[in-house]
Amino acid sequence: MSNSPTDEVIIHSSDLETAQHNVAAAHPEADAAAQGVPGIDGPPSAAPDGVQELPEAGGSARAGRQAATVSMQQALNHALAEILAADPKALVLGEDVGVLGGVFRITDKLQARFGAARVFDTPLAESGILGMSVGLAMAGFHPIPEVQFDGFAYPAVNQIICQVARMNYRSRGTMPMPITLRVPSFGGIRAPEHHGESLEALFAHVPGLKVVSPSSPQEAYSQLKYAASLPDPVIFMEPKSRYWQKGEVMFDDDGVQPGTAGAPFTEAAVREKTAAAAGQNPNLGSKVVRPGKHLTLVAWGAMVARCLTVAELAAEDGIEVEVLDLRWLKPLDAAGLAASVNKTRRAVVVHEAPLSAGLGAEVAALITQQCFGTLRAPVERVTGFDVPYPSGDLEDEYIPNIDRILFGIQRVLEYRRG
């Protein structure tokens, strides 16, 4: 495998190893983590030992619950295979998702297993993919479209905002939109322009959409299966810089619950579902991924691993940082934020997206509203800047790095009233 600069941006390559290599080249620490070596962003929970052999990618049947150490790409691939196997209405569609298996191989071998009717390539037009998904949902199907990169969602924004998000409302609940839109998201892989965008604030602002971003292989596997079981549209933001990071995943012993697509709307049905959802659903809300008592770092997607690394470093100075993986960006887990920050009394929100009107502002408002009496300092935001997402050479200047997050923590800890 050559290591010429050109290789770093060839993400359309048909060679799986090339894509892995690109991430590794861009993030040597990522490669280290993938090898089970603790790296800058390597998940502390990564278990390099005792790795179990995972069934072949593309997902063959498994018996019983089974744990294995897999990459996020493999976890997502298995989740899709289980969804397709369990839900006859589920369809995977998008650009290059068929024979190629997607440019990131998330749909690898799915077409071979489930056929070209259920896993199919569309022409290269994102508005078409989302508009077609609306019609498929109207016909009772459960589309799982892929938009190849975050920035490619822009041509589909009209269909996403005006149609996907509103058809249930417009039709008074008679035409649900059980569409799970997968979007390889965020930056960090030295990719070309509009391949590194963070769209969560845009989508979270749209009534009718739900937005989730997994931070680990386990979250990716569980949340994709959960999102695909929902009768509402979900924007599923996959942190592409974490695709090749491994972590332990506890796989389900059975397939996903078939979606409720096409189920008639009744108030009773919704009450029932809402009540069930209010129970102990492990997929809902935020999750404390590292407990601490001095300060809460709030993050999602690829920034969770980075915040865990920051917490390790801060611990060396005796600062116990709690890391809260927000997971769901719409709806936001107000109670989870309050529980953590009322304990730590300080908070820093970290995201890759630009600062102004970013989701960090909403998080800060929720924390301030709920924890005003206990807060020791204003909520700090460590984010990307209000600039177009920069070229690969400047990417590391833009994405919050360990130093910038540590500076943010320092500002909060050193804050004095008056």
Next chain:
Amino acid sequence: MTLSSATAGAALVGADAVPAPSGPELRRLYELMVAVRHLDTSAVAWQRQGLIPGYAPELGQEAAQVGSGFAVDLERDFVFPTYREMGVARAMGVDMVGYMSTHKATWHGGMYDPVASRMAPIQAVVAGSVLHAVGWAHGQTLNVVRENSVQGNQSDEIPDRQSAEPLGVAVAYFGDGASSQGDVHEAMNFAAVMKAPVVFFTQNNGWAISVPTEKQVAGGSVAARAAGYGIPALQIDGNDVAAVLMAMRQALAHCRAGNGPVLIEAMTYRRGPHSTSDDPGRYRTLEAERQDAGADPISRLREKLLAEGLADQEFFDSALAAAKVEEEEIRAGMASLDSRPGSEMFDFVFQESTPALAEQARRWREETEHV
């Protein structure tokens, strides 16, 4: 009857086997067109009287709308309307109070049941629903694949459609203005690549608010564009209801047999304003209007019925009387149509609501309804 293929593209399959409209069908079309005309002109009056805040008249497009809607098979087809499809809705038997309620600002998509009516909610986004038609139509093809695999056919590939069950067809309505939208082109390409059973039904009514077709549509016509996608196209006299019905039946037969999409461009004329807020005097003269509109489609059908001995004055009088009774009933239904409860703002956002939205609904109820 003028039925001319506009392009040198693909030809319709099985068009010769489609019968011309019968005498009873032509009489029924006349009754429907008169009902639609009377409701349409009444709705403009309702707006002036303050019963409804606005309306988008379809005056002059009765033949294109009634003729096409009449051809739809309500058992298996599905229609994707714009905001100017009252005549289609009436021809399909949609609940007209439910349809017109969108113009009373009761609910954006209308209060009719879109699933039972076989008509998607009213669409305000120009060209917004054309892609939905492609998705729905491809779903009909996939249903056949699934039935085949249930029956022991192991192939998951799209089967040869010629031997399979007749397909449900999606009918996508859009105008000459919408034909400029990228979504229409994406839809035609998707449908052609996937051989989806879609009738793209363009009503070219000459005007996109104030912009005439010649400043809107390059390449001579909307129908001409179909050739680029290998889609058969028919450019027809959209003011001749028999020609519209005939073309629509041919297109539906072509799609139903699995031959892929068809485009129909029905040439008609928007005799009224774009909406009750519009002032056509700013962009066209009454003289030009009279000249460009041509003969009234209802008058043309009346003359045809008389010439062929299919109807007499008594029939025409009773059709008008029935239209007036119908309009009065719809008007009464509209007048008694209450606003929806404010709680419905929250009820239909999701199938499964969220804690955050529930909290907003609770706050709204507390501060607005004082409960």
